[in-house]
Amino acid sequence: MPQSNQDNPLLADWTLPPFAGLKPRHAVPAVESVIADGRARVAGLRDAESPDYEALVMPMEALGERLHRVFSPIGHLNAVTSTAGWRQAHQECLARLTAFETELGQDEALYTRFQALARAPDFGRRPPVERKLVNDAVRDFRLSGVHLGDADKARFSDIMQRLSALGACFEEHVLDATDAWSTDVDDEARLAGLPADLVERAAGEADRPGWRLSLDMPTFLAVMHHGRDRSLRREFYEAWVTRASDEGPDAGRFDNSALMEETLAFRHEAARLVGYGNYAEYSLATKMAPSPEAVSAFLEDLAGRARPAARRQLDELAALARDMDGLERLEPWDVNYYGERLRERRYEISEEALRPYFPLQQVLDGLFDVAGRLFGVRIVEREGVESWHPDVRFFDVLGEDGEPVAGFYLDAYARAAKRSGAWMDVATNRCRLPGRHQLPVAYLTCNAAPPGESVPALFTHDEVVTLFHEFGHGLHHMLTRVDLPSLAGIEGVEWDAVELPSQFLENWCWQRESLDRFARHWRTGEPLPEELFEGLVASRRHLGALQMIRQLEFALFDLELHARYDPDHGGRVMETLGAVRERVAVVEHPDWNRFPHSFSHIFGGGYAAGYYSYLWAEMLAADAFGLFSERGVFDSGAGRAFRDEILAVGGSRPAMESFLAFRGREPEVAALLELYGIAA
Ligand code: ZN
Helix, strand or coil, X not given: CCXXXXXXXXXXXXXXXXXXXXXXXXXXXXHHHXXXXXXXXXXHHHHCCCCCHHHHHHHHHHHHHHHHHHXXXXXXXXXXXXXXXXXXXXXXXXXXXXXXXXXXXXXXXXHHHHHHHHHCCCHHHCCHHHHHHHHHHHHHHHHCCCCCCHHHHHHHHHHHHHHHHHHHHHHHHHHHHHHXXXXXXXXXXXXXXXXXXXXHHHECCCCCCCEEEECCHHHHHHHHHHCXXXXXXXXXXXXXXXXXXXXXXXXXXXXXXXXXXXXXXXXHHHHHHCCCCCHHHHHHCCCCCCCHHHHHHXXXXXXXXXXXXXXXXXXXXXXXXXXXXCCCCCCHHHHHHHHHXXXXXXXXXXXXXXXXHCEHHHHHHHHHHHHHHHHCCEEEEECCCCCCCCCXXXXXEECCCCCEEEEEEEEEECCCCCCCCCEEEEEECCEEECCEEECCEEEEEEEXXXXXXXXXXXXXXXXXXXXXXXXXXXXXXXXXXXXXXXXXXXXXXXXXXXXXXXXXXXXXXXXXXXXXXHCECCCCCCECCHHHHHHHHHHHCCCHHHHHHHHHHHHHHHHHHHHCCECCCECCHHHHHHHHHHHHCXXXXXXXXXXXXXXXXXXXXXXXXXXXXXXXXXXXXXXXXXXXXXXXXXXXXXXXHHHHHHHCCHHHCCHHHHHHHHHCCCCCCHHHHHHCCCCC
């Protein structure tokens, strides 16, 4: 260990991260030390004759675990106390780790060692967990192009780097195009319907009277949902759907057209290089859905069922628009506006009316009670655990025998320099390796409004759902019984199955039986009134078919774009979108609509040929919850089965096997359709 690392708290043998003494200056030296140590160990494995399973896998698991241990607190502090120091430390560490992972992924000698294990005569008789680990490793090596000749390998690496640069550039164009546009309004009547705080923020200065509206997401959504002035809605729609394209007010200025062509071409080439027919096949190699054909069949089937209902819903909106405002034709910029008016007419429910029923501590007690009834755990607070902020609390999770099985930090309130939103992250993985035994620990982060002087912190129902969602991820991580960190909890779980436990747990926010345990007015203790509850449940399905059709349009477009790419014909982006819309959509968009040019999920983020995952995981969650609809929401047999067959096994076996074991059959779409209010 270099001199500078002797007192580095990150490298100490801690059970919970030593937050009190951590400084940004500890980050890079700790990560560098673990990488150097890792390199030496890998060299040892490379030189070993033919290591058996234990001799190869255990050191690799230990290495992954050490890298994670050291990096996790850095990533976490960067998210919850984002100072310039942590931001820079985080970036520098991330760059070093990514480079080291690429190096490992292309290590031929290591690949040969894993391949030898997979080819050993007794491999078929090894325990399933071991087989999964070795098979995943071999697959991932090949997906990194380890088996290619030198020229192809170099080409593959080059393409991957280009793709990551193209993705970043795509994102920048979208951001710049969004920032570049605004519209000045000088007639106050045009702002009718918009929220008062938004109008206030848009108000000009002495030298610029009137209002300036920008294209940020909250403003855009507010105009589309609540702006009474139709021409303003049209103006926003046009600016939004032509961002970063060859159309609209900034046509050609940030145009992503060429980038998209290049991206699709490179993805196709990369997939072909490592042995797949197209990028959709490459993407699905690591997912639960068996093939592009299966995904396509899943989506087309849903579209066939949802489309008639979506048409009816659109007709309803058109009728409402005619009644209210004499509109002859409902345009795309009218759909959300009249959708909201219909919601108001039907349900008379608001987030603010619900808020007094969800004080934070009561919601937490309810959540822990639900987890206890379903999965047999008990959750108790532990005082005095060191953390990064005085508001942070720590909880132990005890198993049925009263022994601790996991723990988690809860950082509930919004504050400056903390990333927005809610999420679950891994602090430590469960691990039982020679020399290291540790329990899984999670970070649960929310951004609730802090309590007032005389009022407790109150959640909206939406925030309650989000908390349950993230805690579902947390339980997946914490209730694992897998001892190998790379397959424990959410590690090694297919991308399109990861959202199963989280979406599953959301269901307990929508049931009378569970809500009665924690939804009580903080002042009077009165339970949620029946009409509020009914409005809440009914509004969950508001215009469900239209929502689903929109998701299907995106998912099919993404899949076909990648599955049918042909180098002789190029990307055919608008052509593919047109064909999908023709077949699936019910809202007709103008031909200058350039939605793909800002579709960051698939061109900038990690959802390429994977956008379907949202609906896929939702199907799994709805179908899994179906067992509780049949047997009762607190049926402990079903709860224990979910714990044992889904949560406890984590990534140690394919997600489809886990689902089969829990449900006794393959997933079906009926429950998803019901959730969206679509007749099966
Ligand atoms: Zn999630």
